[in-house]
């Protein structure tokens with residue numbers, strides 16, 4: 001009888017034996033946008049001082065019984081070509097933008113549209129974080145949307161969320177949306 005599991009027992013064990021889906025999430029955006037800072041708010045629930053990311057950071061994180069595999073990628077110009085090595089199997093992109101830097105907002109828009117042209121990211125879900133809202137020169141939301149040409153995104157479900165990496169504002173709302181989208185995709 002040793003290793004044999006009866007059909008009845010297998011049916012009972014079914015839900016346990018079935019491996020649980022893990023949703024892959026990539027954090028991308030230009031250098032110094034605040035990706036690692038937000039990433040740390042999610043994993044450590046506090047502000048953590050960061051250094052520019054060279055390469056990547058990875059963390060498994062569960063919220064409300066949904067398992068995420070999160071990758072925080074470096075945003076420096078020379079590193080951006082490496083992003084594509086992480087695209088396969090990506091469920092959702094978190095694209096972080098420094099909204100207090102007009103030039104960076106424009107460049108971020110160009111980089112985002114460029115990324116969305118990748119066949120392996122076709123139809124990927126998108127969470128765009130308008131970060132650094134604490135800074136007095138943070139641009140109004142509608143201006144950021146215009147500069148990034150977000151109205152031309154047609155094939156992706158996306159949401160924009162205002163955030164502040166210094167105090168974690170907006171991170172909880174962002175997570176709630178991530179969980180809701182993951183539940184749709186289960």
Ligand SMILES: Nc1nc2c(ncn2[C@@H]2O[C@H](COP(=O)(O)OP(=O)(O)OP(=O)(O)O)[C@@H](O)[C@H]2O)c(=O)[nH]1
Pocket residue numbers: 029030031032033034035036037038049050051052053054073074075076096131132133134135163164165166
């Ligand atoms: N004022 C302000 N500073 C922020 C905010 N979010 C992050 N920062 C700061 O911005 C700097 C860059 O943040 P990081 O999280 O390292 O940026 P990154 O996007 O990971 O940058 P790379 O790893 O180089 O791609 C750090 O000094 C952060 O403390 C924010 O909302 N407001």
Ligand SMILES: [Mg+2]
Pocket residue numbers: 035036037050051052053072073074075
């Ligand atoms: Mg970083």
